[in-house]
Each structure stands twice: as structure tokens, then as C-alpha cells.
Amino acid sequence: MPNLRETLQQTHHSLETLNIPDARLEAEVVVMNVLRMPRHEIFAQQEREITPQQENDISAILDRRRQREPLAYIFGYKEFYGINLAVTPDVLIPRPETESMVEHALFMALMGMETPQLVVADVGTGSGAIAINLAIHLPAAHIYAIDNSEPALRVAAYNVQSHNVADRITLCYGDLLEAMPEMSDPPGPPPLLDLIVANLPYIPSQRIPTLQPEVQKEPKAALDGGEDGMEVITRLFSQAGNHLKETGVILLELDPEQVPAAQALAEKHFPEAETAVEQDLAHLDRFFIVNRGPGEE
Template identity: 35%
Template sequence: MSSFSISPGTTLGAVLKTPPIEPLEARILLGHALQLSRVQLITQSERSLTADEANVVSSLFQRRLNGEPIAYIVGEREFYGLPFYTTPDVLIPRPETELLVELTLERLPQGGRVLDMGTGSGAIAIAIAHARPDVSITALDASTAALQVAQRNATRHGARVSFVRSNWFESLPPERFDVIVSNPPYIVQNDPHLAQGDLRFEPADALTDHADGLSALRTIIRGAPDYLAPGAWLLMEHGYDQAPAVRDLLAKDGFHAVQSWQDLAGIERASGGHR
């Protein structure tokens, strides 16, 4: 791919008028580079870029042209109304995962306990903690790098979350939770989507189980009963076509009120049940 560059002296308005990338993405990157808000980009549209500014903006645009996700370029992504630090060590938080937060909040008793499995950036756990400061939250991940990002995000938002390095239940101390929630890797190995778009840049182990897409879900379902309080819920995100298989796994393992919930696109995105 040929390199892209912006000439010094180009106005902000001109940069945004015919960008080489999507206009919204151009505004985000230009605002990030110059530390300007959307309104400031409009009111300062006649401002000319210095040589240093032109080099920085050109570099950011080139990274996007190379396919790098916006969230990694600017270093953060909004989730449940909160900004989260986002690095290539963690999945980029996505709007459809907010469904898990809503489902958890609906089922949490006062002073309840939550376990977030495979926390990544900590988005789910921290969003819950922000909305319900009365609850106790434990979040685990097998990745030390991911847990470091999650801890930064917890500190950023003053969220009280206990982080544990554990490969699913392996290193988790005995405890009972009112809700176990998880967005585990569920993409089937060799799925062509893994080589497309933003997924090319995200951590593979957080996207795919390197198997049939259900192995992590099976592990969680089988291990959850030892950590669920009476009547507690297990809630999990899964692929767009996996809801029937996940409901079957839950039912066979003795869960009750097994059901699936649709995201805003009308896709059965999460399933769960209680003991």
C-alpha cells in the first residue's frame, strides 16, 4: 500500500473534507492528534497544520489505512457510557456486550457478588461496579497483560474490583456468587472472519477457543455450579448462531429457566440459566 501524507499548512477543514478514510474516523483521529473536541474541529476549521502536526496526523491516518482498529490507535473505546483504555492485549469492547451488563444488573441482589470470567479490559466488571457500588466483584483472566489493562481501567473509574489471574476456574479461590458473567472466546477455529477487519489485530486467544467455538462455554457451564449461590445466574455471550447449542449445554447440566436474549440487532447474543 502506498504511503499517505498530509502537507503542512493544510487546514483542518480540508483534511476532513476529502479524507482517505471514513469521515467519522477522520474526525476521531484528527481530534485525538490535536487534542481537540468535535466542536473545536468545526470552529477551528481554517486552522493550518504545522509540520509536526501534519506528520502526526499522517501517521495516524496511515495506521488506519493499514487496517489497525481506531480503538487501538487512540487507545480507548467507550463501553456502557464509560471510556476504557484499550490496547492490543485486550478485546475491543463492543456495544452488543452491554447486554450482559444489563442482564447482570437486573439479577443482582443488594450487596450481591459477581464473577466476571475472562475480563479482558475489565469493561463488564467495571461497568457493573460503576452502576452498583454496593456489590462485590471478582474478575479473572488468564492474561497478565490483560489484567494490567483492567486494573488501569478500574483505577480510572474508581471501581472496586478484585482481579485474579486464573485460567477459568483453575486458580479461583472457593466462593459463591449471585451472578457469573462471561464473554469468552467463541469463534470457531479457522473462521475466515478472524483474518478480516479489526479481528486481525485483536488477541486471538480472546476471540477463538481454537476448537469448535463451544469449548470455553462448556468449561464455564460445567464449573459454574461449584461457585454459584442457590438460585444464582450464569450469563454468557456467544456467537450469532450458537444460542441453541448453548441452551442445550445449560439444560443438560441442570440449569433452570434456560433462555437466550437478543441484542439491539435482534440477534440471540447471550444465554443463561440459574441453579
């Protein structure tokens, strides 16, 4: 029976042969998951023997990677901003750059907003990655997590339950902000929002076939932003005016090339607002902020 060192080497080699980027790191992650061991133990127990069952499990994972199935779908979870989220092929796998969006949202919420009882919409919630982290870190906020994919909302519901934030996240099915529910007690229109966060599909349609094979296994509806990538974001801007408080903020993730188009939309729909652009971890312009009413100095 092979030992852990040999298994790690073989797994690394197989992944390299498949041209998987970061094959060494991925081999470690595969072995860690199959053996249910943290990284430091993998290196401390190099002589430990691998059972036939573990060998089979690794080989089954490699078969699926050969088909370019993303590792997160194979394992059924992805770590995002310090928590594990269930993911299935019905949802986009949350990206590291979106962690920066959570950070910006938290910074704005904690530093700039008038009240801790924030009302937030996470539009295009997918796995619930953004909404759940905001609920965890903003204990007085209420978050409406919206998606127009029912299968995605089922995944989000599971994650919301498993992170114990179901009392502060309302899952809403429908098109962008039109999915916001009316108030029941007392009856009235949907609540006005302090903050809209949205990582909506923003990849131009013609670019989709050129994306990595793993990305093409993700839901097209989570990626495809229409001809210029801005179709869904453009509609969000046209709906946002009716839903955002006079002091409200919109925080969007987009492609750096889309910043001028987002600026034009902000000027059209919120001519009085201040706008800002923030960068992601790779120092690319990735987040567009519309601050509707900075308030009095």
C-alpha cells in the same frame, strides 16, 4: 498550511482509499483526537489552520491504519458504556454489543437479586470492561475479574485503578472459575457467586482467518473458541455448578448459532434452571441466561 476543513476532507479521502468502513466518521474521530477538540468545535472552526505537528500526527495515524491497526489500539483507549478504558493489543477491544450485556446484568442485579451485596464473577475480563461498569453501577457488589492472560490482567488493573474501583474488584489469574480465590478470613472455599457474566472466546477456529484484518490484530486467545466456538463456554458450564449459589444466574455472550448448544449445556448441568435468550442492538440472539433458582413466587 491546510485548514481544518481541508484536513478533514483529505483524511476522509485517504481512509476511503484504504477501504476503511465508515471513513467519514473515522476521519472526524482522528481529527478530533489529534486536535483534542470535541466534534462540535471541529465544525465550528473549519477555517482554523493545522500545525505541521498535527499534520504529521494525522499522517502517522494513517500509516498505522494502512496496516489495519485498529483505531482503539492507535489511540490507546476505547469508550465503553460511558467510560474510557485503556486498551492495548493484549486485550480485546470492548464491543458495543457487550454494552447490552452490562445492561442486562445491571437490570437483573437491580431488579431480581435478593441482596445488593452481590458477589459477581466476570470470567474472561480482558480490559475489565464489564467488571468495572458493574462495580461503578452496583456500589455494594464485589466482583472477581478473571483472566488467564497476565498481560490482559495488567491492562485491567490499570483500568480498575483509574476508575477508582480497586476496593471492590479482585483481579484473578487462572483458568475460568478455578481462578476464584479461597477466603482468608475466616479461611474457607471461594465465595459462592450470585452472578457469573462471561464474554469468553466463542468464534470457531476456522472462522478466525476470515475475520476483518483489524480483528485479526486482537489477541487470538480472546477470540478463538475452538472447533465449534463452544470449547471455553462448555468448560465454564462444567465448572459453574460448584461456584454458583442456588439462586445464582449465568449471563453469557455468544454467537446466535450457539444458542441450541448453550441450551443443551444448561439442561445437562442445571436441569432445574430457567433459561432465556436476549438480543443485542442488531436484534441478534446474543445473550444466554441461566437462572438457577428463580426463588419462590
